[in-house]
Structures are given as structure tokens and as C-alpha cells.
Amino acid sequence: MRISEEKEKEEPFAKYKDLLYRVAFSNMKNKSDAEDVVQETFCRYLKTKPAFADENHEKNWFIRVAINICRDIQKSAWVSRTVGFDEVPESEMKHFALPYRYASSYGHILPDGNEDEMLWHVMGLAAAYRNPLYLFYYEDYSVQEIAQIMELEEGTVKTRLRRGRQMLKDRLLFGGEEKGQAENLKNKDGFKNKERER
Amino acid sequence: MQIHKFGKNITNANGAGDAAGNAVTRAKQKEQAESQGRGDRNKPVEESFQESLQKSMHMERAEHLNRTGHMESGLGTENREETEKDKESRTINGNVKGAEKGWYADIAGRGGSVVSHAEQGIGKAEGCVSGAGRTGERPAVKEVEVRRISYGECDKVEINVLEGYTLKAKLEGGPGGGIYVEMKDEEGRFSACLFEGAGLQKDSRSAMERIAYAVVHDGEEI
Numbered sequence A: 001m002r003i004s005e006e007k008e009k010e011e012p013f014a015k016y017k018d019l020l021y022r023v024a025f026s027n028m029k030n031k032s033d034a035e036d037v038v039q040e041t042f043c044r045y046l047k048t049k050p051a052f053a054d055e056n057h058e059k060n061w062f063i064r065v066a067i068n069i070c071r072d073i074q075k076s077a078w079v080s081r082t083v084g085f086d087e088v089p090e091s092e093m094k095h096f097a098l099p100y101r102y103a104s105s106y107g108h109i110l111p112d113g114n115e116d117e118m119l120w121h122v123m124g125l126a127a128a129y130r131n132p133l134y135l136f137y138y139e140d141y142s143v144q145e146i147a148q149i150m151e152l153e154e155g156t157v158k159t160r161l162r163r164g165r166q167m168l169k170d171r172l173l174f175g176g177e178e179k180g181q182a183e184n185l186k187n188k189d190g191f192k193n194k195e196r197e198r
Numbered sequence B: 001m002q003i004h005k006f007g008k009n010i011t012n013a014n015g016a017g018d019a020a021g022n023a024v025t026r027a028k029q030k031e032q033a034e035s036q037g038r039g040d041r042n043k044p045v046e047e048s049f050q051e052s053l054q055k056s057m058h059m060e061r062a063e064h065l066n067r068t069g070h071m072e073s074g075l076g077t078e079n080r081e082e083t084e085k086d087k088e089s090r091t092i093n094g095n096v097k098g099a100e101k102g103w104y105a106d107i108a109g110r111g112g113s114v115v116s117h118a119e120q121g122i123g124k125a126e127g128c129v130s131g132a133g134r135t136g137e138r139p140a141v142k143e144v145e146v147r148r149i150s151y152g153e154c155d156k157v158e159i160n161v162l163e164g165y166t167l168k169a170k171l172e173g174g175p176g177g178g179i180y181v182e183m184k185d186e187e188g189r190f191s192a193c194l195f196e197g198a199g200l201q202k203d204s205r206s207a208m209e210r211i212a213y214a215v216v217h218d219g220e221e222i
Helices: A002-028 A031-048 A055-075 A077-081 A117-123 A127-138 A143-150 A154-174 A181-186 A188-197 B002-016 B018-037 B045-068 B077-093 B096-109 B207-216
Strands: B113-115 B128-130 B141-143 B156-160 B165-171 B178-184 B190-196
Touching: A002 A031, A002 A055, A002 A127, A031 A055, A055 A127, A055 A143, A117 A127, A117 A154, A127 A143, A127 A154, A143 A154, B156 B207, B165 B207, B178 B207, B190 B207
Parallel strands: none
Antiparallel strands: B113 B128, B128 B141, B141 B190, B156 B165, B165 B178, B178 B190
16 A cells, blocks of 8 residues: 555656756756756645646646746845856756757757757746747647646737747847847847847 | 937938938038137037037938938838848748748649648648649648647657747658658647658758658658
8 A cells, every 4th residue: 555655656756757857957057956946846746735637737737836946946045146047058958858859940950859059049038938938849838738837828828939939039140148139129229230230 | 409409300301301401400500600600609619529529420320311212211210120120030030831832832833733721620731732643743741630749759850949830740651651740830720731752852842841751761851
């Protein structure tokens, strides 16, 4: 009886640990923080023992909790007093790999799925845009599912996807690396200066 | 105050043509010359230098606008910039739907018959080539029901964040069988097609056909 209970508790861990690690890494941008987030997510699961209607509900719950924990950590005093990374440090890139082989946005096949520059650019966006974009493109979630996970309206998710893509375009096409580059480009003079440079 | 007025005149000249702007500029210059002639010594030297610098900057800007011909077109500054930005995004990123339309024309040119389908199930396929009666180089494609396969099940996946779509391709029924290709567009709508191996083109304008080709010729780049 006890063994089966243990197995029951461990089952979600085996099922979701990789997914949660990837979601946590995309937010925290380093291995150790991502592992802490995964651990904390399962601690919360064991503490609250929520009842799930189906497997989708269970999966969505885990992702939502992981994203919330990431947000809490990023808001914490320690993180706010230290300099955070907008981009994923090169040393940490080897700790992240997607479990499938895919072709990147630049049109070439990636050997292990972990050399996509675009992925690192997505991770460099603000959380409001990063999470919908990451879940939509790299974890293959639908707009409805993302809306459920992030507790947002579907329209809001679509808007964030569109704006996130625009930010990426701005960043990649105009080489803007600073925060709020997209907003700067909307500014008349900012856009004109960039046009002159080009 | 004078600088503000001067700037205002130049701005007005954007819409009304350069004649009015130049007239006001000449009037201002005359006024300034007169005031100097009257022996107005109260104005500090630094201020007048700054003023002339400002004026020359405004003049340069007005000349630049004249050269680029925006005054003649009558476009306001905001509209003009929006147009440039729109043009930029259209040229660089392309348009998936536009490319797909071109693809149908291309396939029709190659002898395939194009069948447009109405919205169906979860997603809407833009159109498919009928596989019936195909011969030789005709590609065979038919619209099928979206199955929502996972990335893990696929033989090839293409993620194009900038253009906003993802493609999943899976070989079905072994070599010589069909290739199931599923597309998720930027709005999250799904569409799926089943391709037959013969007649697929590597450099097709359709991203769906290209990925189907890549699955058949595994190891080659998409």
C-alpha cells in the first residue's frame, strides 16, 4: 500500500520534470535556478495535493505553478538587488535542449535542437511575451491552452504573441538589444535614426 | 518665442508647400536684419548664435524634406513612417498566406488541379491539390483532418517564429507512403494535408510542400 502511494506521488514527477525544467529555464535562464523551480513546484504539489479533472488539467496546473514560482523569484529582493540576465548566458546554453529535432526559423535543420538562436532571443523577451511565445512555438500549445495556463483571455494571448513576434523582428532586423527597443522604434525620431543607419 | 514661431512655420510648410514657408523665412530674416540695424544690443551673443544654429538646423530639415519629395506627396510625417515600416515588414518577412496562394498557382501550372476547401473542423486549409488522376510530376495533396500530433511523434518539425507558423511532418505507411503535414498559423489555427511522395519540389513556394519533400529525402536541408 505504501509503495503504491509512493509510486503515485512520483508519477507526475517522472511525467513533467523535463517539461517543467524547460519552462523554468526559459524564465530563469540558468540551470540551478530552473532546478530549484522544478523542486519547489513538486513541493507545492505534495503540500496541496490538488484534485485534477484530467491529464490536461494536471499538466496545466504544473506549468502555471512553475511560471508563478519563477515570477515570485524574479520579484524577490535578492534578484531585484542583483543584475539579472536579459539573455541566456552562453555557459548556460548547454543545459537546455528540446526533446525533438526541428528546423529553426532561419530554415536549416538543427542537429540536436539546441542551437537555435531564435530560441535564445525568445528567452530574452519580457515574461509577458516570453511565456506565450515559448509555449506556443516550442511546446506546441494552442492559444486556448495557453490562455488556460496563464489565466488570460484568448484575445490577450493572441495580442501578446503578435507583439512578441514584432519585438523579435525589431530586435533582429534593427539590431536593438536594449530593453524597450520596440517602443523606441515607434518613436518617430528613433525610427528615422535607425533608417539612416541602415 | 521666436524660435518656436520659426519652427511652426517650417512645420506648416510640410502641408502647404515650400512657397509659404520660404516667404515667412524671408520675412523673419528681414525683421532680424532690421532689428540689428536699429542697434538692438540687448540680446546676448550666445543666444543669437544658438538661435542662428537652430534656424540653420530647421532650414536643413526643410530642404531635406523638399528633396525627398514628401511635401509634394502631401503625406504627414506619421503616415510616411508607418508606410515605410509596413513596407519593410512586408518585404523582409514575407507573407505566408501570399506565398501559399502563389504556390497554388505554381502547382496549377505544373498540371495539378487546385481545389479550394471551405472551413472545416478545427482548422482551415487554404486550398489543396486534388490527388485524383495524377500522373508523372503532378504532386498529390489532399486536405485531411487535423490530428494534433505532438512534436515527439514527428519526423520533422519546422518552427518559424518570425513568420509565425509551425510545421509538423510525419511519414506514414513507410517509404512510398504519404506524408502527413500539419501547420499551425500565427493565430493558432491548424490545417493539415497529406502529400504523396512523387512530384514534390524542394524549392516549392509552399513551406508545407518543402517540409514534405525534406521528410521523403531525409538528411537534406529544408
